[in-house]
Amino acid sequence: MSAPPKTASRGDSVPTGPRVDKRGTRPGDExxxxxxxxxxxxxxxxxxxxLIVLPLLWLVLSSFKxxxxxxxxxxxxxxxxxxxxxxxxxxxxxxxYFVNTVIVxxxxxxxxxxxxxxAAYVLARYPFRGNRLLYYFFVAGAxxxxxxxxxxxxxxxKRLDMLNTYQGLILVYVAYSLPFTVFFMHAFFRTxxxxxxxxxxxxxxxHTRTFFQVMLPMAKPGLISVGIFNTxxxxxxxxxxxxxxxxxxxDDPERYVLTQGLIQLQQQQGYASDLPVxxxxxxxxxxxxxxxxxxxxxxxxxxxxxxxxx
Numbered sequence: 001m002s003a004p005p006k007t008a009s010r011g012d013s014v015p016t017g018p019r020v021d022k023r024g025t026r027p028g029d030e031x032x033x034x035x036x037x038x039x040x041x042x043x044x045x046x047x048x049x050x051l052i053v054l055p056l057l058w059l060v061l062s063s064f065k066x067x068x069x070x071x072x073x074x075x076x077x078x079x080x081x082x083x084x085x086x087x088x089x090x091x092x093x094x095x096x097y098f099v100n101t102v103i104v105x106x107x108x109x110x111x112x113x114x115x116x117x118x119a120a121y122v123l124a125r126y127p128f129r130g131n132r133l134l135y136y137f138f139v140a141g142a143x144x145x146x147x148x149x150x151x152x153x154x155x156x157x158k159r160l161d162m163l164n165t166y167q168g169l170i171l172v173y174v175a176y177s178l179p180f181t182v183f184f185m186h187a188f189f190r191t192x193x194x195x196x197x198x199x200x201x202x203x204x205x206x207h208t209r210t211f212f213q214v215m216l217p218m219a220k221p222g223l224i225s226v227g228i229f230n231t232x233x234x235x236x237x238x239x240x241x242x243x244x245x246x247x248x249x250x251d252d253p254e255r256y257v258l259t260q261g262l263i264q265l266q267q268q269q270g271y272a273s274d275l276p277v278x279x280x281x282x283x284x285x286x287x288x289x290x291x292x293x294x295x296x297x298x299x300x301x302x303x304x305x306x307x308x309x310x
Contacts, residue, residue, distance in 0.1 A: 002164065007107050016178070018237045039181070039290070050242070056239065056247060056290075058075070059279055059282060059283060059286070060279075060283050061077070061078055061278065062275070062279040063085055063086070063266060063276055063279040063280040063283050064078035064080060064081050064082070064085065064276070065078045065079075065080075065275075066079075066080070066274070067273065070275050070276070072192060084094075085276045085279075085280045086280045086283075086284065087286065088277055088280070089265075089277045089278075089280040089284060090284070092265060092268075092277060092281075093256075093261055093264065093265060093268075094258075094261060094265070094280075094281045094284055094285075096254075096256075096261070097256050097257060097258045097260070097261030098258060098284065098285070100166075100256060100257050100258075101235065101257040101258045103166055104166055104169055104170055104173065104257065105234055105235060107166075107170045107173055107232060108169075108170045108173040108177070108234055108308060109227060109230050109231055109234065111170070111174045112174045112177040112178060112181055113181065113223060113226070113227055113230070115174065115178060115181075115182070116177070116181025116182050116185055116226070117185050117216065117219070117223065118211070119138070119178070120122065120181070120182045120184075120185035120186040120188075120189055121182075121185070121189050121211055121215060121216075121237065123135045123138075123182070123186055124185075124186045124187075124189035124190045125189060125197065125215075126293075128195060131156050132234075135182075135186065138178065138179045138182040138183060139179065139182075139183055140179075141178070141179035142179035142180050142183055144179075144237055147239070148174065150239070150243050153243070153244075154243055154244065157172065157244055162244075163215055163244060163245075163246070163248055163304065164244070164245055164247055164248055164252055164255055165255075166245060166255065168244055169240065169241060169244055169245055169257075172240055173234050173237070173240070176240070177230050177233065177234065180226070180229070180230075181226050181230065184222065184225070184226045184229075185222055185223075185226060188219055188221075188222035188233050189215065189219060189299050192215060192218050193304065196215075196218070197210060197214070197215065200214045221299055224296055224299040225299065228293060228296055228299075231289070231292060232289055232292075232293070235257065235258070235288075236288055236289075237257075237259065238259040238260070241256070241257045241260050242259075245257065245260065258285045259285075261281070262278070262281055262282060262285065265278060265281055265308055266278055
């Protein structure tokens with residue numbers, strides 16, 4: 001007859017193995033997976049940073065080279081660090097193109113933000129018949145390719161006698177930037193607390209005053225984010241200015257923006273190429289947008305994540 005199994009008492013030591021959670025994984029396995037994930041994510045970010053920084057660095061360094069140095073070794077170090085090439089590029093037309101671009105954006109971006117935020121606010125806060133239909137109309141506009149409307153857009157602007165004018169390009173920029181602005185700000189206005197809006201109305205504030213003095217300041221992160229995106233998109237726009245900003249007669253002055261001006265600068269060189277001037281022109285066109293984005297990157301991140309956090 002076999003003896004009954006011996007049970008462990010309090011004084012006996014019971015061998016224990018590694019603890020296993022309900023999912024069947026050990027703590028060491030989770031730490032190992034986290035290390036692998038961190039290494040992979042950091043390596044991918046480092047590679048992405050190199051893909052962005054190296055072309056920009058090469059572009060800036062090429063501005064200080066000569067044609068012989070660029071033709072001999074594209075990745076060589078500049079031998080002359082004189083900034084005269086930037087003044088030469090400015091005098092060859094980049095200065096005029098830069099001023100034209102600034103004039104257009106000074107009016108187009110604020111108008112886009114004003115009309116877009118007003119439309120988004122009404123669609124987000126005031127229920128009425130056809131609200132969703134109008135909202136989807138704006139969203140569909142963001143999916144509409146620019147190329148499909150170039151021909152009718154050209155004749156429409158020509159009929160308004162606005163070809164090769166600042167106001168014509170400003171209105172077109174505003175129209176093409178409104179769908180994305182309304183879509184972005186609509187989602188942002190819906191996250192703002194309703195109690196603040198109701199308190200302002202109960203205190204006797206009009207709808208206009210409530211929008212400009214209460215709701216719009218609360219939407220500042222979203223306004224900065226979408227404003228940066230609109231600035232970048234309109235600054236780098238090429239198709240619309242190429243179609244709408246062409247001289248219509250011999251007496252009509254050239255009002256090229258930067259994207260057009262860089263192409264004109266390359267075509268004007270012909271066989272007597274001056275590649276450092278072209279690189280300097282691209283650098284001049286690139287630096288303002290880098291400064292704007294780096295200066296407001298925290299606000300952009302806050303605007304993109306605030307809707308999710310709320």
